[in-house]
Amino acid sequence: METKNIMIVGVGGQGTLLTSRILGGIAIDGGYDVKLSEVHGMAQRGGSVVTFVRYGEKVAEPIVEVGQADVLIAFERLEALRYIHYLKKDGVLIVNDQRIDPITVVTGVAEYPENIIENLEKENKVLKVDAATEAKNLGNPKVFNIIVLGLAGAHMDFSKEQWLSVIEKTVPPKTVEINKKAFELGWRLAQ
Amino acid sequence: MAEKKIMLGNEAIARGAYEAGVKVSSAYPGTPSTEISENIVKYKEIYSEWAPNEKVATEVAIGASMSGVRSLVSMKHVGVNVASDPLYTVAYIGVNGGLVMVAADDPGMYSSQNEQDTRAVARAAQVPVLEPSDSYEAKEFVKFAYEISEKYDTPVIVRTTTRLAHSQGIVELNDRAEVDDKPYERNIRKNVMMPGNAILRHIEVEKRMNALIEDGATFPINKVEYNDTSVGFITSGIPYQYVKEAMPNASVLKLGMVHPLPKKLIEEFASKVDTLYIFEELEPVIEEQVKSWGIKAIGKEIFTVQGEYSAALLKKAVLKEDLDVKAAAEVPARPPILCPGCPHRSVYSVLNKLKIHAAGDIGCYTLGAVAPLSVVDTTVCMGASISTLHGMEKAKGKDYVKNWVAVIGDSTFLHTGVNSLMNMVYNKGTGTVMILDNSTTGMTGHQDHAATGKTLMGEPTYAINIYNLVKALGIEHVYEVNAFDIQELEAIVKRETQREEVSVIITKSPCVLLKGNVFKTKCKPVSDKCKKCGMCLKPGCPALTKNDDGTISIDETMCNGCGLCKGLCKFDAIEEVEV
Numbered sequence: 041m042e043t044k045n046i047m048i049v050g051v052g053g054q055g056t057l058l059t060s061r062i063l064g065g066i067a068i069d070g071g072y073d074v075k076l077s078e079v080h081g082m083a084q085r086g087g088s089v090v091t092f093v094r095y096g097e098k099v100a101e102p103i104v105e106v107g108q109a110d111v112l113i114a115f116e117r118l119e120a121l122r123y124i125h126y127l128k129k130d131g132v133l134i135v136n137d138q139r140i141d142p143i144t145v146v147t148g149v150a151e152y153p154e155n156i157i158e159n160l161e162k163e164n165k166v167l168k169v170d171a172a173t174e175a176k177n178l179g180n181p182k183v184f185n186i187i188v189l190g191l192a193g194a195h196m197d198f199s200k201e202q203w204l205s206v207i208e209k210t211v212p213p214k215t216v217e218i219n220k221k222a223f224e225l226g227w228r229l230a231q
Numbered sequence: 232m233a234e235k236k237i238m239l240g241n242e243a244i245a246r247g248a249y250e251a252g253v254k255v256s257s258a259y260p261g262t263p264s265t266e267i268s269e270n271i272v273k274y275k276e277i278y279s280e281w282a283p284n285e286k287v288a289t290e291v292a293i294g295a296s297m298s299g300v301r302s303l304v305s306m307k308h309v310g311v312n313v314a315s316d317p318l319y320t321v322a323y324i325g326v327n328g329g330l331v332m333v334a335a336d337d338p339g340m341y342s343s344q345n346e347q348d349t350r351a352v353a354r355a356a357q358v359p360v361l362e363p364s365d366s367y368e369a370k371e372f373v374k375f376a377y378e379i380s381e382k383y384d385t386p387v388i389v390r391t392t393t394r395l396a397h398s399q400g401i402v403e404l405n406d407r408a409e410v411d412d413k414p415y416e417r418n419i420r421k422n423v424m425m426p427g428n429a430i431l432r433h434i435e436v437e438k439r440m441n442a443l444i445e446d447g448a449t450f451p452i453n454k455v456e457y458n459d460t461s462v463g464f465i466t467s468g469i470p471y472q473y474v475k476e477a478m479p480n481a482s483v484l485k486l487g488m489v490h491p492l493p494k495k496l497i498e499e500f501a502s503k504v505d506t507l508y509i510f511e512e513l514e515p516v517i518e519e520q521v522k523s524w525g526i527k528a529i530g531k532e533i534f535t536v537q538g539e540y541s542a543a544l545l546k547k548a549v550l551k552e553d554l555d556v557k558a559a560a561e562v563p564a565r566p567p568i569l570c571p572g573c574p575h576r577s578v579y580s581v582l583n584k585l586k587i588h589a590a591g592d593i594g595c596y597t598l599g600a601v602a603p604l605s606v607v608d609t610t611v612c613m614g615a616s617i618s619t620l621h622g623m624e625k626a627k628g629k630d631y632v633k634n635w636v637a638v639i640g641d642s643t644f645l646h647t648g649v650n651s652l653m654n655m656v657y658n659k660g661t662g663t664v665m666i667l668d669n670s671t672t673g674m675t676g677h678q679d680h681a682a683t684g685k686t687l688m689g690e691p692t693y694a695i696n697i698y699n700l701v702k703a704l705g706i707e708h709v710y711e712v713n714a715f716d717i718q719e720l721e722a723i724v725k726r727e728t729q730r731e732e733v734s735v736i737i738t739k740s741p742c743v744l745l746k747g748n749v750f751k752t753k754c755k756p757v758s759d760k761c762k763k764c765g766m767c768l769k770p771g772c773p774a775l776t777k778n779d780d781g782t783i784s785i786d787e788t789m790c791n792g793c794g795l796c797k798g799l800c801k802f803d804a805i806e807e808v809e810v
Contacts, residue, residue, distance in 0.1 A: 052567060064237045064399050074237060075365070076399040079341060080262055080676070085595060086773055087567030101476035102365070102398040102469070105543045107556035118562060125557040141776050142565035146768070147603045150563030172788070181788050 043096030044197065045104040049123045050115030051140050052079075052089045055185040058211070059113070060091040062189065065206040066198050067095035075102040086143075088119060113192045115185060116140050117156045124160060133164050134192045136171045136184065167191050169229055175222065183215075183222035190226015200227055233403040240395040243366040243402050244333055245270035247373025248303045251329070252410030253277055255295035257288040259646065260675040261307030262342035263396035264335035268305060269678075272687050276407065281678055281687045284613070284646040285310035289317045289332065296330040296386075297422060299413035301377055305333035308349050309612065313647070318386070319356045320424050323432040325384035325439075327413050329377035332358075336392045338512045339539040342674075344593065344612065346537070348514040349390050353490050357436050359443055360388045360490040361452065362468040366400035368452075372487060375452060383439050390489070392512065394469045394539060440491050448496040452487025455500055462549075463504025465497065465517060465528070469540075470510050476542035478549070492520055501526045508549060512540050569598050571774040572750060572791025574714035574740035575667055578638075579604040580770040580795065581720050587634050587728065589665075590623070592616035592648065594640040595673045595742075603771040607638065614639070614647030620662045621655045629661050633728050636663045636736075641697060642672035642680045649700070652735070656704050661731045663724070667714070668697060669742040677745060701735045708732060714740035717798055743791045750792035752807040758782050760804035767796035767805060 046063060048056045060076050067074035072095040079089045092104040104126060112127045114120030114135040127133055135157060144150040160166050169191055171184035178187075186207070193203050204220050211219045238246065244267050248256065256279040258268040271279045282288035285306040295302035306314060311334045318332065334352075337343040353360045359379060363372040369391065376387040420428050447453060459480045466474050467486040474483055484500040486492070501507050501521070509518040509530040518530035533548040534540070546552045569576045579599045582589060583606050591597055591607035592615060600607040609619055616637040624632045639648045644666050655662055672678040679685045684694030701709050708727060712720050720738065727734040743750075754774075763781035774789035775796060785796070785805075797805040 051565065053570070068235070068237050068401065073401060074399075076237075077394060078239075078397045078399070080266075080397050085567040085570060085598065085674075086565075088565040099400075100472045100479075101542050102394060102400070102472065103541060105541055106559075107554070118565070121560050122562045122565075125559050140773070142563050143568045143601070143603075143771055143773065144563045144565070146771055146773070146776070149602070153562065 041096055043094050043099055045109045046093040046111045046113065046192070046196070047104050047109045047123060047126055048091040048093070048113045048115070049119040050089055051119065052085055052087045054115045055182070056089050056091050056115065059185050059189050060093055062206055062210050063093045065210050066202060067093070069202060069206055070095070070198055072096055073099045075099045077102040088122060090123065111192050111195055113188060115188060118142065118152065120160060121153060121156050124164065127164060131165070132195050133160060133166045134188060134195070135160070135166060135168050136188050137168045138170070138172050167230060169226065174225060178218065178221055178225065180218050183218055186219045186222035187226040190223040191230040193223065194227050194230035200224070233405060235401050235403055237399050238366045238402045239266055239397065239399050240366050240369045240391060241266035241397070242270045243369040244305070244373050244389070244391070245274070246402065246404065247370035248331075249274040249277060250370070250405050250407050251374045251377045252301055252408045253303050254300040255292065255302040256280070256304070257282045257291035258305045259283065259285045259288055259310060260672050260678040261310050261335070262675055263337060263391070263393040264305045264307045264310070264333060265675045265678065266396070267333055268687060271303070279687050281680060283681055285314040286316060289314040289321075292330055292332070293317060293321050296326045296328045297415070298327065299415050300328040301410055302328060303331050303333065306335070307343065308334055308336045308347055309343060309345065310334075311349055311352055313613070315352065315356070318358065321386050322357050323424055323429055323436055324422055325435070326380050326386060327415065329380035330386040331373060331376045331380060331389055332386060333389045333391065335396050336390060336513065338392055341393050344610065346513060348516060349388065350489055350516040351514050353388050353390075354516065357440055358386055358388050359383070359488060360390050361487055362390045362489045363395065363487070364468050364471045364485070365395065366398065366402050368487070369395065370402050372452060383443060384435075385439055390468070392469055443488070444491045444494055447488050447491065447493030450488055450493070453493050453496055454485045454487070455496070456483045456485065457503070458482050460503055461505045462508070463500060463506070464508050464510050465500065465521065466510040467517070468512070470512055473540050473542045473545050474510055477545040486517070489517060492517065494524065497521060498524065498526065501528070510534060510540070510545065566601065567598060568771065568773055569595060570743055570791070571772050571789045572743035572793040574669055574738065574743070575599060576604065576770045576772060577714045577717060577740070577793070577795050578665065578667060578720065578738050579606045580799070581717050581724060582606045582636065585721065585724060587636055587724065590616045590620040590635065590637045592639040592643050594643055596638055596640060596667050599638070603769060613643055614651050617648055617651035617655055617662070617664055621651070621658070621660045624660055624662055625658075629731055632662055636665050636724070636728060638665045638667055640673065641666060641668040641670065641682055644697065645681050645695070652701070653704060655733050656706060660733055662733060663728045664733070664735045666697060666735060666737045668737050668739045671742050671745055673742045677742065697737055701737070706733050706735055708734035709737070710735070711737045711739055714738040715793060715795060715798070717795070743793065751809065752792040752794070753787055753790045753810050754785050754792055754794060754797055754805050755808050756783050756785055757804050757806055760802050762802050762804070766799045766801065769799065770795060772796060
């Protein structure tokens, strides 16, 4: 199979690293070669962050390049727009319908773009979810990222059971149940 | 079959040290090297520690090596500058037990103040350098580095970059080799570097480097892959992966050892390919040497010395491919910022109000340079805040620094800031120094240090008292104040900046992300009391947003309840609620 390219983008502190660990885990469980590339350090302090995940028979480059992403997972609207040019022509964007103002907007240097998702839908396949509200309804606002992952997971090469087993192995023991619930919810929403 | 595991580059390096039988590891945290120590600590067979700076860490590793065990020291690229004093001389001394330094470069400067190339430092220091290209090799190369170190009696640098250190790939786990301690023998000709001995050791250094040039041709880590010989690449590290991705049919000489270069192997490869490219990130370290031997090659004429490479960059430069890709949308930048509830924001809101300039330092608090806080004017390197402020005073006089302070974190103060403060006291400076003590090494992800009371291995230990340390330097005016007590802080800063003596203000409040540091409240706007004055928005807390009608919202998942916005509101339009 051709190497699959996944990207996770968001705002530092939104839990992109946990999500990428689960993605890495599922690829290795599926018997693939896999490479992940993450951002640590300064950018994690509320900056724009991106994680690349590539899996296939043999993976060389650890990053996904412009126009190459099969699945773009965006935890925030503006970040979806920032990285949309990485998406392949027939790729899918999974976007959490949430707005987090960057400091440039807060200080009035820049304006937060209007109608981001509506505009992205014109040229791309887009699945959106208000994961913050969904997570709150589930009882833990922190698991919004796993709901988003559930939607993305439905567009990849693994069964729901495979995903749930990797989640069980990856998240802190106390949060296994709520994270599994969150994933199943996302998976359902993608159908 | 060996167990396979997906590992971060840094995790694989730690595993490599474990499998190589390393017994001592010392380091100072620095992105992208920090996770090496954070993973080494999981192996109980290795003694591991955080040192106050990279020079100390290197000397600890040298001592362990002299005593006869394998030791490791790790740091980011700029840490190598701090460690260069012992590094240049241990190159002469050599080793007893194997000695490896991991130096993590940062092309693209994801988390650094420059993008210097450790290979250039290593050339000057005459230390061999190995460069792995993925997690698998990271582990294997560390093990090989110990073999070379002991066989050729030399410290060895394993050079990584951010993209390797923070990428995960598949690694095969092996058992730990139990390496016997080498006996210690007193040998002052080798271990005491005074001129008469060092002159003789320099001869040994030259012999050793020549032997490595010769033997490098047969090292398994230097690999030749002949395919289509019309195009050949000499490359190493992560750029090798870009060559394989972009031009899988090209011939490649992949150098695992990038210093010294295996000259014969390179000459042979060059003679067999029609067009030779040298593909290396940052400085033309390989290229300049190869060209100096009269070999024709293309390198920095078409490849940049700045930032990270990629397969696309290679395709564009070599194949002149115009990639059919969309341009990036123009969107507002999202630079990193201080977290909601960060004590630095509180301190900076006071300095901003008083229109005070800050000579800055390295840490999260460097972010105080940008709007809306706009307090930090300068940042050079670890510890430089205090000494640059002192230099300004000596240049322009005491009055000039009365609207200046130096700001430095607790970990950075213990790293090298304390030396700068000694200088300020000794040379009759009058500057005001603010130590922003958040009880951790924040930016790199919360590592302990000499003033936190806990070792890397998790043991309780004596916590150096920064107040007493500063007092012991002979400074009379030393104050401790809660970073969130903005009235008190304002009064102290106003008074001390005018005082014509050194004063030190220690603002104390733990990092909001520290485990166990949970605020018990959250801030909530009371809309009907809000006068829409915008005072609460001034410090730029990311949890606050301005509504269309001019009132504010506070994101309850982001708010950490520090109360800074509440303290700034004159109309009681923000309240603290229990969570």
